[in-house]
Amino acid sequence: MTExxxxxxxxxxxxxxxxxxxxxxxxxxxxxxxxSPETIRxxxxxxxxxxxxxxxxxxxxxxxxxxxxxxxxxxxxxxxPGIADIExxxxxxxxxxxxxxxxxxxxAGMGLPNMKRYTDSMEIESKLGEGTKITMRVNx
Amino acid sequence: MNAYEHxxxxxxxxxxxxxTCLKHCPTEAIRIHNGRAEINPHRCIDCGVCIRICPHQxxxxxxxxxxxxxxxxxKVALPAPAxxxxxxxxxxxxxxxxxxxDIGFDDVVEVAQAAELVSAYTRLYLKNESVTKPIIxxxxxxxxxxxxxxxxxxxxxxxxxxxxxxxxxxMAREKTKREHPELSDEDICICFISPxxxxxxxxxxGFGSYQSQVDEVVSVSDVYFSLLNVMKRGKxxxxxxxxxxxxxxxxxxxxxxxxxxxxxxxxxxxxxxxNRVLDQLENGNISSLEFIELNACxxxxxxGVMAMENPFVAKARLQTLRRYLPVSQTYLDKKQQKEYIPExxxxxxxxxxxxxxxxxxxxxxxxxxMAQIQALREQLPGIDCGxxxxxxxxxxxxxxxxGNASRDGCIVERARQxxxxxxxxxxx
Numbered sequence: 419m420t421e422x423x424x425x426x427x428x429x430x431x432x433x434x435x436x437x438x439x440x441x442x443x444x445x446x447x448x449x450x451x452x453x454s455p456e457t458i459r460x461x462x463x464x465x466x467x468x469x470x471x472x473x474x475x476x477x478x479x480x481x482x483x484x485x486x487x488x489x490x491x492x493x494x495x496x497x498x499p500g501i502a503d504i505e506x507x508x509x510x511x512x513x514x515x516x517x518x519x520x521x522x523x524x525x526a527g528m529g530l531p532n533m534k535r536y537t538d539s540m541e542i543e544s545k546l547g548e549g550t551k552i553t554m555r556v557n558x
Numbered sequence: 559m560n561a562y563e564h565x566x567x568x569x570x571x572x573x574x575x576x577x578t579c580l581k582h583c584p585t586e587a588i589r590i591h592n593g594r595a596e597i598n599p600h601r602c603i604d605c606g607v608c609i610r611i612c613p614h615q616x617x618x619x620x621x622x623x624x625x626x627x628x629x630x631x632x633k634v635a636l637p638a639p640a641x642x643x644x645x646x647x648x649x650x651x652x653x654x655x656x657x658x659x660d661i662g663f664d665d666v667v668e669v670a671q672a673a674e675l676v677s678a679y680t681r682l683y684l685k686n687e688s689v690t691k692p693i694i695x696x697x698x699x700x701x702x703x704x705x706x707x708x709x710x711x712x713x714x715x716x717x718x719x720x721x722x723x724x725x726x727x728x729m730a731r732e733k734t735k736r737e738h739p740e741l742s743d744e745d746i747c748i749c750f751i752s753p754x755x756x757x758x759x760x761x762x763x764g765f766g767s768y769q770s771q772v773d774e775v776v777s778v779s780d781v782y783f784s785l786l787n788v789m790k791r792g793k794x795x796x797x798x799x800x801x802x803x804x805x806x807x808x809x810x811x812x813x814x815x816x817x818x819x820x821x822x823x824x825x826x827x828x829x830x831x832x833n834r835v836l837d838q839l840e841n842g843n844i845s846s847l848e849f850i851e852l853n854a855c856x857x858x859x860x861x862g863v864m865a866m867e868n869p870f871v872a873k874a875r876l877q878t879l880r881r882y883l884p885v886s887q888t889y890l891d892k893k894q895q896k897e898y899i900p901e902x903x904x905x906x907x908x909x910x911x912x913x914x915x916x917x918x919x920x921x922x923x924x925x926x927x928m929a930q931i932q933a934l935r936e937q938l939p940g941i942d943c944g945x946x947x948x949x950x951x952x953x954x955x956x957x958x959x960x961g962n963a964s965r966d967g968c969i970v971e972r973a974r975q976x977x978x979x980x981x982x983x984x985x986x
Binding site for chain 2: 421422423438441442445446447449450451452453455456458459462463466485487532558
């Protein structure tokens with residue numbers, strides 16, 4: 419089996435205006451691989467939501483997209499505050515985003531639920547005070 | 559599939575092989591090869607950026623010449639509203655329309671008039687619950703081609719109404735046949751006066767299964783000088799114009815969108831901004847909007863490369879021209895508003911998605927090539943100088959892996975190697 423191709427992105431936590439850049443980049447690369455438009459859309463939406471989350475809540479982090487022959491894996495790793503109650507965080511409409519972020523139209527509490535909806539599987543590992551790692555899988 | 563006919567092309571002798579167009583092409587369609595620019599027809603979207611940017615005027619838009627149009631027996635001019643913004647001191651559109659008759663056209667149907675009808679039907683279209691919102695305007699042919707090449711998931715958002723020029727062409731043909739039943743199809747020339755090279759391509763190639771009703775396209779700049787001669791005469795023009803504020807505003811960015819008569823719209827112009835909006839829309843992050851107007855040219859259609867005047871000056875003139883005009887001179891009566899849009903206003907299908915960026919038909923092979931591209935990128939200097947003929951080191955790496963460029967094309971790397979050799983030589 420061919421080794422996975424990895425796309426690595428550093429998500430800058432200081433600059434909110436640049437949030438969403440990685441998902442645009444990954445879209446371009448996935449197009450070159452000839453992945454179907456619908457799959458690209460799922461990956462890029464999941465990526466986008468994850469990126470926004472990392473910028474809003476965790477001061478940035480890393481995003482890796484690994485393309486295997488039969489699936490795509492998205493890894494989002496940050497060293498933010500961690501998620502206190504994952505089950506609660508997964509509920510639609512639940513958000514801890516600050517008001518200034520909400521005024522931009524973010525913080526609707528749909529980030530994590532959308533990431534789950536657009537992927538085939540999602541795992542969250544989180545430790546308070548240490549950070550969060552989210553692994554998502556989209557089958558090809 | 560037949561080859562797509564482009565209107566944007568290179569004037570070989572004028573090209574110096576400088577890297578200006580290379581750097582600005584939004585789809586990376588240009589490479590410099592043997593000292594001249596080459597345009598990849600599969601990637602080109604006829605946006606005209608290279609024409610606008612070339613310091614040597616080596617890029618051109620091909621369309622029909624006015625003389626050729628004049629050979630037909632019955633010529634109907636379809637002036638784009640952008641034409642009205644080209645003339646200094648113009649205070650009445652009828653001077654331009656009379657001018658078109660004076661230079662030899664037999665009749666005039668304003669695209670601005672058709673645009674008002676399209677606006678009226680757009681408002682009806684938006685009331686239809688089954689359409690996918692936000693609706694993306696179908697007026698800019700560059701945007702349509704960009705979506706078909708790059709944003710296939712957004713195709714359901716595109717408004718299925720024909721653009722104003724097509725409606726104007728239908729109106730013109732019906733009117734001609736009604737008033738002059740003696741004329742045969744070959745006698746009639748429906749001629750669009752266009753600021754836009756992409757409209758030329760769109761009209762030549764059709765759109766999906768739709769074939770354009772326009773017979774010839776001439777540029778605004780071609781007609782401009784002929785019009786200047788006849789418009790000087792100062793005789794009172796015949797009252798021909800049927801355009802209001804709405805129709806004329808279609809020439810500039812935001813004009814079409816504001817005619818939906820509510821505030822749930824966005825209007826973006828300039829190809830980079832268009833890409834940004836489409837990327838964000840694809841991520842599902844533009845909600846609560848009903849309508850998106852996108853124009854590839856800065857400022858809207860007045861910014862087209864086949865226009866004469868600076869788009870911002872043209873825009874200012876249009877503001878003056880439309881000041882005392884009614885909001886719209888074409889609107890639907892009560893009965894038409896209750897009925898839905900007539901069949902003739904729709905196009906049937908959207909062109910199929912063509913994954914031009916795909917590295918290989920075979921997915922495993924694509925993965926392998928992508929890994930090679932990444933490895934090669936690591937070795938390249940990363941300064942995107944363009945001297946190899948590709949717009950960036952990444953594009954060069956892709957070209958090499960695709961077999962379209964030679965690995966030793968990087969002159970920065972060659973210079974570095976030579977310096978190292980010389981240093982080695984010196985130390986021995």
